[in-house]
Amino acid sequence: MAAVKGNLVVGQSGGPTAVINNSLVGVIHEALESPQIEGIYGMVHGIQGLMNEEMIDLRRESAETLEILRDTPASALGTVRYRVKDQDYERLLDVFIKYNVRYFMYIGGNDSMDTTNKIAQLAASRNYEMYAIGVPKTVDNDLAETDHCPGFGSAARFVATAIRDTGVDTLAMGDSSPIKFMEIMGRNAGWLVGSTALAKETPDDPPHLIYMPEHGISVDQIVSDVDEVYRRLGYCVMAISEGAKDDQGEDLGSGKGDVDAFGHVLKGGVVEFVDGLIKDHLKLRTRYDKPGYLQRSFASLQSPVDREEAYQVGRRAVRAATEGKTGMMVTIQRAPGEIYQSEYGLAPLSKVANYEHLVPAEYINAQGNGVTEAFIRYARPLIGGPLMRYARLTKYPLK
Amino acid sequence: MAAVKGNLVVGQSGGPTAVINNSLVGVIHEALESPQIEGIYGMVHGIQGLMNEEMIDLRRESAETLEILRDTPASALGTVRYRVKDQDYERLLDVFIKYNVRYFMYIGGNDSMDTTNKIAQLAASRNYEMYAIGVPKTVDNDLAETDHCPGFGSAARFVATAIRDTGVDTLAMGDSSPIKFMEIMGRNAGWLVGSTALAKETPDDPPHLIYMPEHGISVDQIVSDVDEVYRRLGYCVMAISEGAKDDQGEDLGSGKGDVDAFGHVLKGGVVEFVDGLIKDHLKLRTRYDKPGYLQRSFASLQSPVDREEAYQVGRRAVRAATEGKTGMMVTIQRAPGEIYQSEYGLAPLSKVANYEHLVPAEYINAQGNGVTEAFIRYARPLIGGPLMRYARLTKYPLK
Numbered sequence: 001m002a003a004v005k006g007n008l009v010v011g012q013s014g015g016p017t018a019v020i021n022n023s024l025v026g027v028i029h030e031a032l033e034s035p036q037i038e039g040i041y042g043m044v045h046g047i048q049g050l051m052n053e054e055m056i057d058l059r060r061e062s063a064e065t066l067e068i069l070r071d072t073p074a075s076a077l078g079t080v081r082y083r084v085k086d087q088d089y090e091r092l093l094d095v096f097i098k099y100n101v102r103y104f105m106y107i108g109g110n111d112s113m114d115t116t117n118k119i120a121q122l123a124a125s126r127n128y129e130m131y132a133i134g135v136p137k138t139v140d141n142d143l144a145e146t147d148h149c150p151g152f153g154s155a156a157r158f159v160a161t162a163i164r165d166t167g168v169d170t171l172a173m174g175d176s177s178p179i180k181f182m183e184i185m186g187r188n189a190g191w192l193v194g195s196t197a198l199a200k201e202t203p204d205d206p207p208h209l210i211y212m213p214e215h216g217i218s219v220d221q222i223v224s225d226v227d228e229v230y231r232r233l234g235y236c237v238m239a240i241s242e243g244a245k246d247d248q249g250e251d252l253g254s255g256k257g258d259v260d261a262f263g264h265v266l267k268g269g270v271v272e273f274v275d276g277l278i279k280d281h282l283k284l285r286t287r288y289d290k291p292g293y294l295q296r297s298f299a300s301l302q303s304p305v306d307r308e309e310a311y312q313v314g315r316r317a318v319r320a321a322t323e324g325k326t327g328m329m330v331t332i333q334r335a336p337g338e339i340y341q342s343e344y345g346l347a348p349l350s351k352v353a354n355y356e357h358l359v360p361a362e363y364i365n366a367q368g369n370g371v372t373e374a375f376i377r378y379a380r381p382l383i384g385g386p387l388m389r390y391a392r393l394t395k396y397p398l399k
Numbered sequence: 400m401a402a403v404k405g406n407l408v409v410g411q412s413g414g415p416t417a418v419i420n421n422s423l424v425g426v427i428h429e430a431l432e433s434p435q436i437e438g439i440y441g442m443v444h445g446i447q448g449l450m451n452e453e454m455i456d457l458r459r460e461s462a463e464t465l466e467i468l469r470d471t472p473a474s475a476l477g478t479v480r481y482r483v484k485d486q487d488y489e490r491l492l493d494v495f496i497k498y499n500v501r502y503f504m505y506i507g508g509n510d511s512m513d514t515t516n517k518i519a520q521l522a523a524s525r526n527y528e529m530y531a532i533g534v535p536k537t538v539d540n541d542l543a544e545t546d547h548c549p550g551f552g553s554a555a556r557f558v559a560t561a562i563r564d565t566g567v568d569t570l571a572m573g574d575s576s577p578i579k580f581m582e583i584m585g586r587n588a589g590w591l592v593g594s595t596a597l598a599k600e601t602p603d604d605p606p607h608l609i610y611m612p613e614h615g616i617s618v619d620q621i622v623s624d625v626d627e628v629y630r631r632l633g634y635c636v637m638a639i640s641e642g643a644k645d646d647q648g649e650d651l652g653s654g655k656g657d658v659d660a661f662g663h664v665l666k667g668g669v670v671e672f673v674d675g676l677i678k679d680h681l682k683l684r685t686r687y688d689k690p691g692y693l694q695r696s697f698a699s700l701q702s703p704v705d706r707e708e709a710y711q712v713g714r715r716a717v718r719a720a721t722e723g724k725t726g727m728m729v730t731i732q733r734a735p736g737e738i739y740q741s742e743y744g745l746a747p748l749s750k751v752a753n754y755e756h757l758v759p760a761e762y763i764n765a766q767g768n769g770v771t772e773a774f775i776r777y778a779r780p781l782i783g784g785p786l787m788r789y790a791r792l793t794k795y796p797l798k
Contacts, residue, residue: 012571016567016568016571016572039797041797042792042794044794045573055797056792056794056795056796056797057795057796057797057798058792060793060795061792061793061795062793064790065790065791065792065793066790067790068788068789068790069790069792071787071788071789071790072567072789072790072791073564073567073568073789074564074567074568074570074571075571076571076790076791076792077792078570078571078573079571079572079573079575080573080575081572081575081576082575099797161697161699162693162697165472165473165692165693165696165697165698165699166691166692166693166696168415168471168472168473168696169415169472169473169692169695169696170692171473171477172411172415172473172474172475172477172478173415173478173480174444174477174478174479176478176479176480176481177480180692287691287692288689288691289689289690289691289692289693290687290688290689290690290691291688291689291690291691291693292565292686292687292688292689292690293564293565293568293569293579293686293688294561294564294565294688294690294693296568297564297565297567297568298560298561298564299564299787299789300560300564300699300700300787301699388470388698388699389467389470390467390470390471390472390698391463391464391465391466391467391468391470391471391475392464392471392475393441393455393457393460393464393468393475393476394459394460394461394464395441395443395455396455396456396459396460397455397456398438398440398454398455398456398498399456
């Protein structure tokens with residue numbers, strides 16, 4: 001048990017998610033119940049705000065605000081993309097001492113875990129008693145030591161819904177517009193693009209093709225994959241990662257000045273590249289969607305499982321700190337058994353910082369254009385229940 | 400009252416919507432109750448399927464299927480983009496006679512209303528007793544003679560939600576990514592892009608700028624508009640129509656090979672054009688979303704008002720036909736009074752066919768970069784209730 005009494009500071013860092021405020025509220029709720037914690041301070045725009053002493057008093061926010069914040073996407077404190085420099089840490093220590101900060105909670109991804117780790121080490125090396133705990137967050141789902149990351153389940157629910165909806169739209173269009181692409185977030189990790197497979201009820205449902213950054217794919221295979229699906233089903237819906245690679249490991253459509261067969265420069269970005277490629281080679285009408293930042297902010301489709309876990313990791317972080325833990329990140333594991341239940345643990349930040357947990361080979365099919373059943377079993381529970389029920393006409397022939 | 404007994408055929412045409420199947424189910428439900436209607440046939444992929452005698456028996460679909468279809472986006476019968484040629488009408492008449500089709504219901508937009516009108520005229524000129532009624536449908540909301548079009552309210556609810564969500568995300572990012580663009584459907588009509596304004600709770604909420612096809616805007620104004628908003632608020636969220644025009648009436652970013660100050664060819668499409676423009680002139684980090692076909696297919700955000708109206712226009716079409724009306728489209732009007740209620744009527748197809756109802760000048764602000772209060776009063780009831788409630792921290796300063 002941490003004996004020291006003092007103030008807690010909490011910040012949000014990196015790309016927001018649809019449930020990241022649940023982690024903030026979890027931190028606040030737990031802190032409110034802790035006798036060791038006096039002030040509950042929020043960093044405005046993360047570590048950069050902290051260095052500038054831009055902090056707010058979270059104790060004064062109303063219970064109602066906190067409750068509605070759980071429905072509200074994006075980082076309510078403001079977030080930051082700033083890689084902390086070595087010389088910044090001294091400044092941070094000054095701020096901690098000046099404000100008697102004894103509990104440091106940082107909600108973020110790999111970089112933020114690195115920052116939290118260094119802060120924990122610095123405090124220890126200076127004999128300043130402070131407990132620094134990382135709260136995992138990322139739609140990319142690429143943090144090590146945890147089964148999955150808060151934010152991912154809701155983003156997965158959104159992209160599965162989105163690919164299904166654009167898929168039924170494409171099916172309805174018939175031959176007037178039979179090919180649809182959707183570009184999905186995840187520069188290095190294919191967890192999110194893989195989750196579009198949760199839209200499938202039968203093997204021939206969209207998405208028919210899924211390309212992840214982890215498995216490079218030749219331009220020729222992309223063309224022949226689309227051709228095969230289109231010939232067999234009459235349409236084709238593809239989910240492609242923004243970080244998809246070719247078979248040489250190069251980014252697809254990386255603005256290398258790729259030209260089509262007519263010498264036209266193809267537009268930048270993965271989905272524009274694939275769109276041009278298929279138009280050019282298969283002479284079919286193609287369309288694409290690029291839902292972009294909706295993937296991480298679409299609160300209407302929060303996964304209930306994700307929402308609750310995001311809240312709990314916030315609570316557990318404060319609990320760990322007040323129990324005297326530091327330099328750790330809260331982790332989520334699956335409880336044994338058929339029915340999905342989460343358990344919480346702690347992992348050393350040194351094992352998490354700057355490491356990317358990519359999709360393992362056994363979750364990607366042999367052709368590199370879809371996911372395995374093992375992936376589906378992994379991802380399914382995280383989106384928090386089935387998608388909306390849709391109907392199809394049986395299409396009885398006329399007598 | 401139409402005396403003739405016979406079969407009804409119903410089809411779906413043009414771009415699908417999130418509620419178009421409600422119109423189909425409305426047609427089927429009303430037809431099931433009508434003593435004059437024998438067979439209830441569905442055209443597979445619209446008028447093209449009809450010419451090929453590709454029809455299905457809708458009487459045999461289960462009540463449960465029909466109920467779940469009301470939640471299901473996109474055209475369950477399959478849709479078509481095919482402009483009927485003069486010589487096709489003779490073929491259609493043959494099919495009507497062969498199948499004893501006496502009731503023709505076509506769910507679609509401007510082109511489909513033209514087709515329905517010509518079919519009604521042809522039948523009359525040949526003394527073939529048939530009742531042809533158009534059922535309005537379009538997310539573009541550009542049909543004449545009706546206050547609004549089924550499909551629009553749900554698309555409007557989606558885009559308002561989407562701009563709000565990407566807006567809070569952008570605000571959270573602070574200066575690490577302060578400018579966000581979203582491209583919205585509507586090649587000629589700005590109804591949908593204008594509806595993003597329904598996301599605003601206060602005047603400074605996103606979207607800060609809205610550009611419609613109806614009001615051309617100079618490239619210089621776009622730059623100075625973004626600059627002004629960014630300087631004032633620290634971020635800027637823009638909703639721009641895919642059909643936005645410059646002050647010469649030319650499509651913005653129409654692939655004319657526009658080049659930036661460095662001679663780089665700017666990417667095609669409106670949002671890519673604006674993205675390049677602002678990056679180049681204001682040297683700010685910009686991002687964009689292109690939700691594409693999700694705008695018309697995102698059934699999770701059906702507007703309850705839109706859903707019910709889509710259903711009712713289907714029912715009213717069959718009722719009108721069995722009452723002996725032909726060559727008409729069902730219309731929606733607002734009942735007088737403070738509380739929104741819809742009334743249904745009929746308008747001659749000749750007044751609807753091929754006419755585009757654009758956003759009138761009094762709905763667009765003087766600068767051409769936003770909507771007026773009159774637009775908001777028009778559009779607000781159609782999205783079927785307020786968006787989700789979001790919270791903001793009060794941000795009390797530390798004592």
